[in-house]
Structures are given as structure tokens and as C-alpha cells.
Amino acid sequence: MSLPLESVAALRAQLRAGEIRPRDIVAAIRERVEAHNPALNAYVHTDWDAACAEADRADIALPLGGIPVAIKDVIAVRGQPCTCGSGILQGHRSIYDATVIRKLRGAGAIPAGRVNMDEFAMGSSNENSYYGPCRNPWDTSRAPGGSSGGSAAAVAGGLAVVALGSDTGGSIRQPASFCGCVGLKPTYGRVSRFGLVAFASSLDQIGPLAHNVEDAALILGAISGHDPSDCTSVDRPVPDFAASLEGGVKGLKFGVPKEYFIPGMDPAVERAVRGAIDHLAREGAEIIDISLPHTEYAIASYYIIAPAEASSNLARFDGVRYGHRAKDPADVIDCYARTRREGFGSEVKRRILLGTYVLSSGYYDAYYLRAQKVRTLIRRDFDRAFASCDAILTPTAPSPAFRLGEKLDDPISMYLGDVFTIAVNMAGTCGISVPCGFADEGGGRLPIGLQIIGRPFGESTILRAAHHYERTTPWHRERPPI
Ligand code: GLN
Secondary structure, eight states, rough: OOTTTTHHHHHHHHTTTTSSSHHHHHHHHHHHHHHHHHHOEEEEOOOHHHHHHHHOOOTTSSTTTOOOEETTBBEEEESSSSOOOOSSSTTOOSOOOOOHHHHHHTOEEEEEEOOSSSSSOSSSSSSSSEEEEEEEBBBBOOOOOSSSSHHHHHHHSSSSEEEEESSSTTTTTTHHHHHEEEEEEOOOTBBBTBBBBOOSSTTTTTEEESHHHHHHHHHHHHSSOOOOOOOOOOSSOOOOOOSSSSSSSTTTTEEEEEEESSSSSSSHHHHHHHHEEEEEEEOOEEEEEETTGGGGGGHHHHHHHHHHHHHGGGGGGGSSSOOOOSSSSSHHHHHHHHHHHSSSSSHHHHHHHHHHHHHHTTTIIIIIIIIHHHHHHHHHHHHHHHTSSEEEEEEEESSSBBBTTTTTTTHHHHHHHTTTTHHHHHOOOOEEEEEEEEEETTTTTEEEEEEEEETTTTTTHHHHHHHHHTTTGGGGGHHHHH
């Protein structure tokens, strides 16, 4: 019997018809992981016995009853390792469930396996991982994107039905684009961050990576909503995202920002995204030109604000409470210094140094405060744009997946790759990446993503648009060669 590991709805139907049991899904995933994880390095921790035991207890009458979900190694699952792809958290296990995990369990889902990521979610290639890079299932010499590279590679490679990732500056959408799956970053405040290890608290959001838009909608519906344990989660009703998928794109007005088609972007990306825009027009959407004039300042201000928040958030990893501790410290300062020197990788150290610098007296006004002002201008760009359109269409990333190692010695060029995703986090709004074509690259094909950006709390609209796009195009049905 074949298991449709690529659709929650199809699995649910088989479960409810009594054709399969939840543990059969876990077993099918395990088989795929054992066959392909040595090449992909997507999972960094698995406990199949525990997952099977949970599967046997799952109530299949619940909305996600018996569906396994791969979890990015930055989200706490009680009793499981939570290492954020870092050496400093080796040996650490979570003592509680993140709110998203509690909600997934409440919907019947099973957290099954922890997936690779850039250390503390800092990076765009998954190369900054203590566990070594995860690899792109379309071409294992290439990056899966980051920081949620493990989530995207697991889904795209058929090693997971769905996965959770986190997105601070593009970390769900860019890997989804690189690996050819769907990735959604919810509006800031839509999903509780309680139990998500903080990178940049004013930007971080948890969201789904999936094979299709419907599955992303189902997971988003399950994890959304106000949480008294996270005062930045917003108390407003959660729509039935899955129910609002139909409706098509007729009557929807999409803005295309001229600042998102820049010299130097890959011609295959431009061709695919322009093709997607034309397709939506033919399907009855209205397309208008818009401008987001402060886009060019988004990267510079993000790479001040995010490291500033990170330098503060990561101060807690000091060898006293969590994970790694340096051996035989002479005194407490020696303990802090050596623990952090030994435990953190170089990108994390770079960000802590940058963040500490821009917050220090004398530089705070010149860097941090100015970056915050730019952030306000970016948000206003989006407010103004959404006065004249329902959603915004852009590429997700300026290129398809690059080769592992290609950008490792050049952090600036790595940062520049975030040019199309970062402003969405700075504005606090939502965005989804869906497959929209391929680039031919050295005999193989590499996926390209279309980003649909929505109004704050406008997830229903971008899901509906993405669903219609998916239903009327072939891209999401393509599978990587593994
Ligand atoms: N690539 C960006 C960074 O390195 C975004 C990461 C993320 O969204 N977590 O900060």
C-alpha cells in the first residue's frame, strides 16, 4: 500500500477509512529518513519508538489526528533535545512544550524528529550548523537555504509530511523557495513564540513548511492564536484558513513593486516570477505597479536590529544554566568566556559582536535608533501599498539554491540574498513562498519561489491566492531526483 506522504488531507482520509494506522505513517517516514538522511542531513535527532508510541495514542478524529510533524531544532518539545543547531546547547533537553507543540498535540499531531538549521537561526544556507550542512534534495552539492534548511529539505525530499520552521528575516520562505516547497511566515503576533528559542524577538515567527498550500493552511490554523504566555501574541479571532482557500483570484488586486526586480538577479528567477504574474493576470487578477521605496535600506537596518536583539537574547548561554560548560573554570568570568568561545560558532560570535557594538553607548543613536526609524519607514511603505492592493507579488530570493561553500567566506553576499524577504519581517506582516518554476543548472533543475506578501493578519488572502496559483500550475507536483 502506498502512503501519500505529500498530503495531510489524503493521509487523513486513509486513516479515517481504517486503511492505515498513524504508526504506519511514522514507519514510512522512518524508512525514508533511514534511506536518505545520510545524504541530506535534514534530521539531527529522531526517536521513532517514542513517535510510534505517541502515534498509537493519537485520536484520528481530531483535525491533525495521527499526522507527524518535523520540528526545527529551535522549538521546545518536552523531553527532547533542543540544541538550536549549536554546540553550546549539546546535552540540553526541553522541560516543557512550546505553545505551538501543545497546540499541535491538541489537534492530534505528533512531533516527530528534530530538523537541522543554522545555529540559532542565523544564516541563509544551513552551513552554520553544529551538525554540518543540510543538503538540497534537488542537488546535494547545493544549500537547502536557511535557516530552516532541515525543515525544507525534509519536506521536499519526502522525509516529512509537514514541518515547522521559524522566520526572522526569511528563514521559512527562502528555504521553501530553494527546495521547491510551500513556506509561510505568519504575521508577527499570529503565532505564539513561547518555547521558541529567541533570536530577534521583535521579528521571529514560527510557521509551516509543506508540500502544498492546503497543508500549510491546516498547520497554520492549528498553531495560531493568542497565548497568555507570549504577550506579543495577538488576541484576535483565527479564521478557518483551510475553509477560505477556494475563491480564486478574480477580483483580487496584486501589487508588483519595482524595487524587487533588481539588476543582478538571476534571469531564470525573473522569468519565472514574471511568468507567474502573467498567469495570475490571465486567471482574472488585477495587477498594478507599486513602489516600496525604502526597500534598499531593509538589509542594512535588519543587520543592525537582529544582531542587537540576538546579543541580548544569547547572553543567557553562559555555561550556568544550559548545555555546554567549559571545564575547570578559574572563576565565573573565565567560565562565561570559555563556555561561549567553545560553544558558539563563528557567525553567532560575529552577530553578538555586531549587536553589542550597535547597542553600546555612543553608537546606540547612530546605529540602533536610526535602524528603528528606518524600520518605521519600511512599515509605512507597506501600509501605503496595501491601501491600493490586496497582496504583493515578488520573487522569494534573487537566485535559486547556490552551492555549498560558495558564500561561506563572504558574509555580506550571504546577507544580500535576504533582500526580498527581510522587509516583510521588518514590517511585521505575512508572506508565503510557492514553487513557480525551475532554473536549468548544469544538467539539473533547481526550484524557484514566488513570494506573495499579505496585509497584517491577511493570511487568508495570500493562502487563497497561493492555492489558486498552485491548482492552476504544475510546479508543486515536480519531485527532486532523490
Ligand atoms: N538569513 C537571515 C539571517 O541570517 C534570516 C534568518 C532567519 O530568518 N532566521 O539572519
